[in-house]
Amino acid sequence: MKTILERYDTDISYKPVGKFEETRYEKIHNVIFSNSNEASIKVAQEISDLIRKKQASNKTCVLGLATGSSPIKVYEELVRMHNEEGLSFANVITFNLDEYLPMERENRQSYYFFMHEHLFNHIDIPEENINIPDGTVSGESVIQYCLAYEKKIKNSGGLDFQLLGIGRTGHVGFNEPGSHYNSGTRVITLDHITRVDAAPAFLGIENVPRKAITMGLATVLSAKRIVLLGWGQNKAEIIKKTVEGDISSHVPATYLQQHGNCTFVLDVGAGTELTRNKTPWLVDESLQWTEDLTAKAIVWLCNETGKSILSLTDKDYNDNGMSGLLALEDSYDLNIKMFNRLQHTITGWPGGKPNADDTHRPERALPATKRVIIFSPHPDDDVISMGGTFDRLIEQGHDVHVVYQTSGNIAVSDTEALKFAEIAKRIAPSKEAQTIIDSIKTKKESSFDSLEIRSLKGNIRRGESYAAVRYLGLDDANVHFLDLPFYETGTIKKKNLSDDDINLVMDIITEIKPHQIYAAGDLADPHGTHKVCLDAVFEAMERLKEEPFIKDCWLWLYRGAWHEWDINEIEMAVPMSPDQVLKKRYAIFCHQSQKDGVMFQGDDSREFWMRAEERNKDTASRYRALGLSDYAAMEAFVRHKFD
Template identity: 55%
Template sequence: MLKKYLPQNDDRHLPPRVFKKQSYMPRLNLLEETRFEKLPVTVYADRLTASKIVAKRIAAIITAKAAKSENTVLGLATGVTPIAVYQELVRLHREEGLSFKNVITFNLDEYYPMQPTAIQSYKAFMLDHLFSHVDIDMANVHVPDGRLDVEEIAEYCLAYEQKISALGGLDLQILGIGRTGHIGFNEPGSAPNSGTRLVSLDDLTRNDAAHDFGGKSNVPAKAITMGIGTIFKAREIILMAWGIKKAPILKKAVEGEISADVPATYLQLSDQVEFIVDQAAASELTRFNTPWLVKDCDWSNPQLVKKAVIWLAKTLNKPVLKLTEDDYNNHGMAQLATEKGPVYHININIFNLLQRTITGWPGGKPNADDSQRPERAEPAQKRVIVFSPHPDDDVISMGGTFIRLADQGHDVHVAYQTSGNSAVWDDDALRYIEFAVDLSGSSNTDRPTLQHLYKTTRSFIDTKQPNQTDTAELQTIKGLIRKGEAFAGARFVGLQDDHIHFQDLPFYDRRKLSKNVSYDDDIQQTMQLLQQVKPHQVYAAGDFADPHGTHETCFNIILESLKRLAQTEAWVKDCWLWLYRGAWHEFETFEIEMCVPLSPKEVERKRLAIFKHQSQKDRPVFPGDDAREFWVRAEDRTSETANVYNQLGLAEYEAMEAFIKWDFNH
């Protein structure tokens, strides 16, 4: 079991999330072949374990230097990545007496312009997560000043460098890595000898910060950052990376050629650097993703064989059944061919496994032999709950399957876990209030109240600051907009109102006010719904690439609810949990356990269901770094899945929605 912590939130009230075990991955305590890796990489099971290791290393430096009456000079980072490190340092201070009186800190960067009291400022971040909780002298704290006039910045940056040098340089610099490959705010194009300076932020970096600022337009276009040359002067450098979203850029930084296009690759030139990452972030490194290219593998594991054969077919752009012994031998899979061959038998086996994932009966086909099907035949009519983290994830991610389940007579419920009110434009909310005022008419006793609501709401919006939390009334209005759209979409699918549950789980709005929230009432509410329906199938979002963490939080709530109920409720043993993914990215082909093909007509019906969510149409508030509309992303994703199956030699479909089964009973 691996601990998965909720991004940017205290998860003490939620249990560990159990990763589906990928037993084909090499054991982390064995010496690995790392010839593709150009710098040291240490992989830990999860981010908490790794963060504690980093914190202990920092503490050891502080303690050793304090014993010699010397100062420790630390280079610190911000963002989600180091939060658990700072939490552990605070614990070490409170519980084990670690003192910061002799610690001097220099932060990597700060947005420009930026007031230090703004909630988005890195000065506020460091106070919140570390400085306010330890005995550090604030005179020893240095964070780039985002208030400077432009003409003052060059001199200020030079003085920042001189302060570090006067203290003998940084003892340790901790880093994260951005999806552009930036370290600090050294974006693509930065020079390896660059110093502290004012820089322009990459568009992708600003996209990633959009949620913190209430939209990309509010994200500063510039920042003050330490340079790569400054970072290189540290006596020790630790770069940390957590989660699947960092896996692609981590592979480039570790295995790619040194290039200004990926500034983190410059770290390959340092003898003082170590990358400390969790298993998810390391998943695309060659030794984990395609281990047969670097070492002998244990081919007794069917999942590894399936992954390797599919990889080979995709690499060579050949159907599975056309792969030859030479193909195996020339691509690191000779051992597999020898142990499990002849290769044609291997190919047939993998082809059959892929074929068996395809079903037009996601609820199980009645009166059919289900021994080779992804779902049980009985009961013929299943009770189903589709959980949707946001009010449109159901139709975006699995709309075709949702429609198919309803059409085939299953007892289908949908649960919208959060209000999604953060993703409604302010002017849309005003438009709905204006409509209500006009609808009420001059004689309606509600009209004065609605007019007052409109006046106060418009006044708030006119003076609203970036990422300022909406008033309770405005949150309610935006939530009602999303609720109406969700009901319209579910009705279009074919559900009656008593099967549509708008949960509006409390954590969603609580997290706007505090990072440390309890999830117990969210779990209790979810347990009550599960007890009411007693489903045979539960569908949940497994797309943890969601940039705001809502999908992952919602999944953890469902998982904990099922695990608690399993202790007392017999029906839970017959409940299967299926995960779907949405508009961010798809499951890997070898992972897919159920794939539901859609006809052109079903794709059109799914699109119309998505269109019911008008507030998300055209231009969503938080689109991420993909400019396509969500319905376009969804259609492209399912079309790509169908194309992959077809290229592997299977039937050609218009689109396919993919699922994996999650075993929560073990």
């Protein structure tokens, strides 16, 4: 019998973070990389090798291509190979998976526009070899068009390689839940969740088309080789269902289990829910029990049994696949160590408690008064994610500075901007105000904001930021706006992080010389800004690492409106009283433009203040369930330690 790797016919030697094992849980070959950039480069290399192999045999290479955020880095690397390594696409024929319907090619949200912007405009592929479903076909001609698309794929020799992403509904292409495994290219009605996910790019769900043309599941499965990309914690749940679940039309991607040459290429975040990562003791009885893994297992065991830490018994450990851990240490000692570990994370002094023994405290006692930077990717992440801790740091006399990394202008709706422009005109009538009003009223759905509108929207966010931090008692002089250049495109699509961005972050760190930095570690942010902003902080601190003040600077990561740290990961938990919970809520309310109907909700219809409050209360509840102190709410942090 062939091993799992021998069954997959690929020349590429993927190097995952952890070895893939064929277990009773996993039904699709998958590899996990430390980050999506590394993984994307490896996938691009496989595509490049396939193209060159076909060229050597004087054959065409037929590629099935995907759109969305997942393959962008793959395309970027292919363009680099073309420019720097002579990779030619002259023998390549491409077929894209899907297109919105109706959709004009020139629309910036069209997949035609996307593919040319990210790939086709930068390589030597013949125009006649590019095939993208036509979003302008209509009426009875659609059926014939779809049949012709299928025929053209077959006449080209079939798909040699199909690149896929995966939606949170489990769709591949636009094959939504309910799609039949034998389906071909056709028109499909988009699932509501799919439209919600697309809403930010269209500046509101009302602008997202309800239909699309998509290759069918049978078409996808006919490809000789399939690689599916999955990035980020937002995809972790659907990846688990697809890789470990039963084949079902309710999760169309599960049909990939039937393909003999399919690999899921994941980053760490996307693989977190897989059994071998989330509960590895259920897969491997011989694993090495590190301190962190032990903590993770004990928290999981408490959740499974409904017990507090100190009430766990030998039987609980043995009955739940943890006999190997119990063989190393008895349950009493394990329980006490874990209880103490969590107890020591709780502190009402996030800046350190002066004149106190800090041996088991999350933060140092000295210096008693610390210089603190709170980096906020958007102009409200500071109060949404750590408003209670922010308030506590100010109350306890630390020199707190908040640094807003981006303007957040694209998150302000035209309706909100129009309201402010009209108010400005009433207060001081001007030609400039009328120009902005006219520009907003006549703006087309697919057009960019003018520089004047973007400036107005940015100033709305600034005004709200000042209001929020003043409410917490912070002086205006300690509020800084970087307006990082990578963000200032006026569209959802951003530039790559550059030295200009990093230098701005370095400058503010050098100016303040902080003892503490707080930064957003919530990489589930659906539009990626958090990750870029965190990368800017990491790179800035790396470049400054020889500076004496950096050696004494601790970096704490908070999470935002989408996810919280797992209890076993938390290294500092700051309790909030009921009064502080209300104070945080009112600070968030100052961001009025983000309060109702904001376009970046993700899959959660609750307002940001509700998400944050319920998340903080849930963190306190989980501590309480484990047998620790009872608080109204808690904010959680993990310390990032540089090598």
